[in-house]
Amino acid sequence: MSSCSTIHLTLPQWDGGARKIRFIHLVNLTSFRLTECPNKGPVVPLYLGADLFSNTDIRTENHPRHHAKFAKKGFATKIFFSSAFRFHGLKVPTASNSLWFYSVQGLFRVAFEMYNKQEQLAVLENFQDVWKSQINDSPLKMSYSLSVQLDFALSSSLHDTESRVELSQPQQCQVVRDSVEVYGSDTGDTSADHDYCSFPKQSLPTERSRLISTVRQKLHSLDEKLSSETQSYTEQLETILLLLENIVRYVNGNLEEKDVTETVLALLKAKDWGCVYSSSLLCGIGCWLGQQFHAANSSISQKVEGFKVQHIEQISDLPPAEELATELFPEAMQTLLLHWMGLTEESTLERRHSEYPILLLILEFANHNLITGVAHVLYSSLICK
Incomplete structure (x- = not known):
């Protein structure tokens, strides 16, 4: 041989x-x-x-x-x-x-x-x-x-x-x-x-042809299903159209973040995805979101250090928790926690004010950047235990 x-x-x-x-x-x-x-x-x-x-x-x-x-x-x-x-x-x-x-x-x-x-x-x-x-x-x-x-x-x-x-x-x-x-x-x-x-260059055309063939087969299969008289896909049509429009944008190279946002939200709302205790979807999103937030840690730290330098003489008289959170931490982090805590935009102003110190404390701990006196005291007591 x-x-x-x-x-x-x-x-x-x-x-x-x-x-x-x-x-x-x-x-x-x-x-x-x-x-x-x-x-x-x-x-x-x-x-x-x-x-x-x-x-x-x-x-x-x-x-x-x-x-x-x-x-x-x-x-x-x-x-x-x-x-x-x-x-x-x-x-x-x-x-x-x-x-x-x-x-x-x-x-x-x-x-x-x-x-x-x-x-x-x-x-x-x-x-x-x-x-x-x-x-x-x-x-x-x-x-x-x-x-x-x-x-x-x-x-x-x-x-x-x-x-x-x-x-x-x-x-x-x-x-x-x-x-x-x-x-x-x-x-x-x-x-x-x-x-x-x-792969070696000579095998790329074959791989490309295989993928194109598979995509065409999927589109042909979708066409057949939508043309079928035995099943109705009325409820899914808007989502299907949105997905296809964004696939076209992706192929043309002009897919934007807002387009992805609409697509992801449409898929998340497409059906009830099951129990919060055993959801692979929530685990996947949580993992991805956590990685994105973790990657932002260094830029957050720089922002916090700059804030401390500017307010070194007023460190005991800091702005309200809501202002601090808005100035120092990404909006997406606040949005996640606000909705998690049940504090939507419709919540009363009084309730938001009373809960925001807790939200700020969570953001300080999660990002390993202590700003308020409460955070320093709590952190010290926690690590002592």
């Missing part, structure tokens, strides 16, 4: 809303698949450790230590791929070309140790059948060295008839380690990390 040139791989992905997990299928000690085995042969699904640990409390620099801990129990393994393989969307050290993967049992361990209840439920619902099918698997070895990819082409249905004939045969590629340097000797490959975040 002849050696193959550089092989660019896109790992398949399970999409669980806010969490996405890429995976491969381990066939044996040296071989793997990216697609399901056609004859449902004995393969072991392995899940990318970096995806399992994303959006957890474990810092990135500490990931290897935790991976090694799970590996000792047989739940994780470090896979060394032949240096001919490149991974789209991942940046892997050239020297080792290795990635950490977890068994489905390891996936469950990580989920129940590190995920919130909603994410645990998603893992349980989506992976219980996999867990049952792999229940008799042996513990993983500490590492594997994979040099053979065994796959049936994924994209054959999106090409023309001639391409389908060409791609209908299984792709089997043996990578010979001793000859890697012959076809993988690009000047940048031997000293720096490979940039796996982009």
Whole structure:
């Protein structure tokens, strides 16, 4: 079997809303698949450790230590791929070309140790059948060295008839380690990390064609549904029109923030999205909003320090809480808290005045910028406890 040139791989992905997990299928000690085995042969699904640990409390620099801990129990393994393989969307050290993967049992361990209840439920619902099918698997070895990819082409249905004939045969590629340097000797490959975040230029037109084809299929399907006489979509038409108008703006490059605001609000109001205690939508929005507010911390701190310098002699006689909050903190933060506390614009002036000191205190603590005397006193007493 002849050696193959550089092989660019896109790992398949399970999409669980806010969490996405890429995976491969381990066939044996040296071989793997990216697609399901056609004859449902004995393969072991392995899940990318970096995806399992994303959006957890474990810092990135500490990931290897935790991976090694799970590996000792047989739940994780470090896979060394032949240096001919490149991974789209991942940046892997050239020297080792290795990635950490977890068994489905390891996936469950990580989920129940590190995920919130909603994410645990998603893992349980989506992976219980996999867990049952792999229940008799042996513990993983500490590492594997994979040099053979065994796959049936994924994209054959999106090409023309001639391409389908060409791609209908299984792709089997043996990578010979001793000859890697012959076809993988690009000047940048031997000293720096490979940039796996982009495909070679020659594959871009194919990817673009695939995406365009998929978009057209979706639009055609929508057209058929709206033309159907058996169903009525009257209630959804305004939202559908708004979405399509903003898609056109996005394609033309003139989508503005107000357009996005209208679209997001329309989707949020489209239906009742469930209980506040178990809402993936609210969790997703809360996560995004928190990240945006956290990113603003440095600019807020600069503004607060400038305010303190200007008012150093009147620090004990500061303006009212509402004025302070408006001057020092982003409007979006105030809007969130005001509505959270039930203080809408229709609220009485007296109630707003009485509640604003509490709102200001929350903003001071949340942004780690203490301004008022009350905040300093409370903070001191809290850290003492």
